[in-house]
Amino acid sequence: MRRLKARDEHALRELYEALAPWVLGLAYRILHDEDEAEEVVSDVFVKVWRHVHRHDPRRGPLVPWVLSITRNRALDELRRRRRWWRKADRLGQAQGPGDELENPAPHEATVPGWPLHREVHAALATLPDELRRVVTLAYFEGLSHSQIARRLQQPLGTVKTRLRAAHHKLTDQLAHLKDWLE
Amino acid sequence: MTDWLGMSVPPRTPRPELKGRVLARALARRRRWPLAVAAALVVVAAGVGSAWWAQRTITALAAERDRLAARVAALEDTVSSFIHDPATRLVQVPVSTGGRVGSVTIFADSARHRWLVRCDGLAPNARDQAYQLWFVTDKGMQPAAVMAMDRDQPMVMGLPLPRAGEQVRGAAMTIEPRAGSASPSGPMVFHLEL
Numbered sequence: 035m036r037r038l039k040a041r042d043e044h045a046l047r048e049l050y051e052a053l054a055p056w057v058l059g060l061a062y063r064i065l066h067d068e069d070e071a072e073e074v075v076s077d078v079f080v081k082v083w084r085h086v087h088r089h090d091p092r093r094g095p096l097v098p099w100v101l102s103i104t105r106n107r108a109l110d111e112l113r114r115r116r117r118w119w120r121k122a123d124r125l126g127q128a129q130g131p132g133d134e135l136e137n138p139a140p141h142e143a144t145v146p147g148w149p150l151h152r153e154v155h156a157a158l159a160t161l162p163d164e165l166r167r168v169v170t171l172a173y174f175e176g177l178s179h180s181q182i183a184r185r186l187q188q189p190l191g192t193v194k195t196r197l198r199a200a201h202h203k204l205t206d207q208l209a210h211l212k213d214w215l216e
Numbered sequence: 217m218t219d220w221l222g223m224s225v226p227p228r229t230p231r232p233e234l235k236g237r238v239l240a241r242a243l244a245r246r247r248r249w250p251l252a253v254a255a256a257l258v259v260v261a262a263g264v265g266s267a268w269w270a271q272r273t274i275t276a277l278a279a280e281r282d283r284l285a286a287r288v289a290a291l292e293d294t295v296s297s298f299i300h301d302p303a304t305r306l307v308q309v310p311v312s313t314g315g316r317v318g319s320v321t322i323f324a325d326s327a328r329h330r331w332l333v334r335c336d337g338l339a340p341n342a343r344d345q346a347y348q349l350w351f352v353t354d355k356g357m358q359p360a361a362v363m364a365m366d367r368d369q370p371m372v373m374g375l376p377l378p379r380a381g382e383q384v385r386g387a388a389m390t391i392e393p394r395a396g397s398a399s400p401s402g403p404m405v406f407h408l409e410l
Contacts, residue, residue: 043243047239054234054238055227055228055230056223058230072230075238094219101222150223151225151227158224
């Protein structure tokens with residue numbers, strides 16, 4: 035982080051090596067389009083490089099900050115895309131019911147950050163289906179509470195309750211996580 | 217909690233060419249500075265050049281304006297002296313050219329031996345013709361001026377009288393070849409004895 039803030043270009047290269055697979059994975063998970071996901075990756079690293087001085091370490095580690103930028107940028111792209119209805123159908127087919135959790139591939143275990151991925155993945159997997167479903171719709175599709183309620187045909191209060199419950203469970207399980215990048 | 221949820225997604229290996237593209241774009245801003253500075257210098261140089269050129273043009277135009285103003289003042293003075301001098305005689309001759317009615321006004325200054333002639337409403341000449349003004353003297357017709365009228369507008373000219381010894385008794389105007397004639401040969405516009 036210090037090297038990034040000191041405008042060390044090598045630090046940016048190292049950050050890319052460490053985080054690009056995760057950024058691309060998250061963007062692809064949201065967009066289901068390789069080209070658009072790569073465009074998001076490009077935007078994210080440009081933004082991180084230009085605005086790294088805005089990151090306050092006291093408010094959180096670097097990796098979640100980068101993932102947050104990735105999610106916001108990908109959701110922006112997703113919302114823009116949703117305005118074109120001809121793409122919406124393809125998106126719906128791509129996001130089938132069993133698509134929320136993808137099993138980790140063993141050969142990827144050498145990727146930096148893999149242990150952390152396993153922990154987060156496991157924490158999400160331990161959630162009951164109904165909680166995991168609302169978390170997935172909120173986080174990966176950027177839906178509001180009322181949109182989730184309409185999508186799942188459930189009362190708005192139920193959705194809010196489930197999101198709150200999921201938040202507590204995940205907070206408990208992930209509180210110990212630390213950034214693997216210094 | 218949600219800060220870490222992005223890590224629940226398995227990583228994807230980016231295509232190798234993506235790295236070069238991303239880094240080039242991210243670092244482009246810093247490397248663009250020299251270009252921006254060069255562009256700024258070009259803009260500044262162009263501005264300075266334009267300002268210098270504009271200043272030079274303004275100076276030249278101001279000098280030309282002063283020169284023309286002095287010339288106009290001199291002409292006004294000349295015209296005024298013609299018109300208001302007690303020795304000036306005013307003669308106005310109605311003329312008809314090409315079916316149009318116009319006039320030739322002569323301010324004859326006997327003290328300074330010169331005329332100021334103003335022609336109004338003369339029809340424009342054919343391309344190979346011109347109006348020629350003549351002094352009528354006791355020794356015959358002497359050429360005074362050749363006036364090619366290509367445009368329909370008044371014409372004013374100052375004319376010195378013939379040398380001493382030739383008494384000017386009148387004026388005449390004819391239509392002659394464009395280069396003028398030594399003696400009248402074309403149609404007479406007017407002939408006047410003063």
